[in-house]
Amino acid sequence: MSGSTSRSKGNQSVGEVAVSRAGLQGLVTDARARTFDLVSDLSDDQFQVPLLRTINPFLWEIGHVAYFQEYWVLRHALGQAPLRTDGDALYDSAKVEHDTRWHLPLPSRSETLRYMEEVRDRVIDGVSNGSCDSDSDAYFVRLSAFHEDMHDEAFLITRQTLGYCVPAALPVKDAPAVDTAITSDLCIAAGVYTVGSSADEGFVFDNEKWAHSVNVPEFRIARSLVTQREFLNFIEQTGSRPPVYWKREKDGSWFRRHFDRWLPLEPDRPVSNISWFQANAYCRWAQRRLPTEFEWEIAARRGGCEQMFGSVWQWTSSDFLPYAGFSEDPYKEYSTPWFRTHKTLRGGGWSTRSRMMRQAYRNFYTPDRTDLWAGIRTCALDS
């Protein structure tokens, strides 16, 4: 790791280390608190979830979040002995098949919560006593927190999938409306642009490495996201499949399920919960196209588009591929298993922690997924 701390440059003051330790402690504490917020109101019955390909059992997933942190920070970075003899057998996502997670001898909910607290407290102790001061050790603390942030978004998706209520503790509970007065495209001239992350940007994932130049023809990208109104026009004119959580009543009115409530369509909110295929079908109808991931990133770096971050994830036309010179970071299963079969999404949704949202960050899912808060930003066809 390099970047946001100055320790690697060898001239740090004690104060900088203290701030950095406090920053790491805050990150770990905050991520774990969010996890607790997202599951603590659920009943034991709600913890029992059906076996669906797109979700994990809550009891397994919360234990996995703590295990990942224990594995990389306490065991790998700090050399501590395992806290649980069965941790690897239960919680290693690379080794425990998805469907097996419903049939494991998992510890009870209260025991799992105690394990989550113990791992967190030991990591915070390690940070406070200086054991994580090196850049490489601090890297794993941050990796564990960002990994937790991703699972926290998954907990929300699971709650939406199962029709559970929106967690009361969430400060933001849906995507904001699109400013429909903004209808124009942003025109970006042909040129050589930099994409990807550089070493001075702080924490980055392996698939963002490294910053490099790309030669891009002129393109025009919508300044606004596609709204529910626009998508409704598309499905009413073409008979295409609606978003997975939409339904039409006998009187013709449309509703959208948001967690446990059916809401009338809110025409100005961005459409979401559509697959990559549906996004492309919309584009064909609208005589538009999806941006490539580099076009999206170039537009994000330039500024001028609305809601690039914090509204809904945005499908791009790009396959999720390694950049030239790619090499795996220590968490080898983060990117490599998913190259070529997944599409790249950019930006970040209302459900995403703001610290996860960066111009170069690459999210990736298979194109069939409809359970994500992912929507559409289009480009002009002749660009």
Ligand SMILES: [Fe+2]
């Ligand atoms: Fe994970």
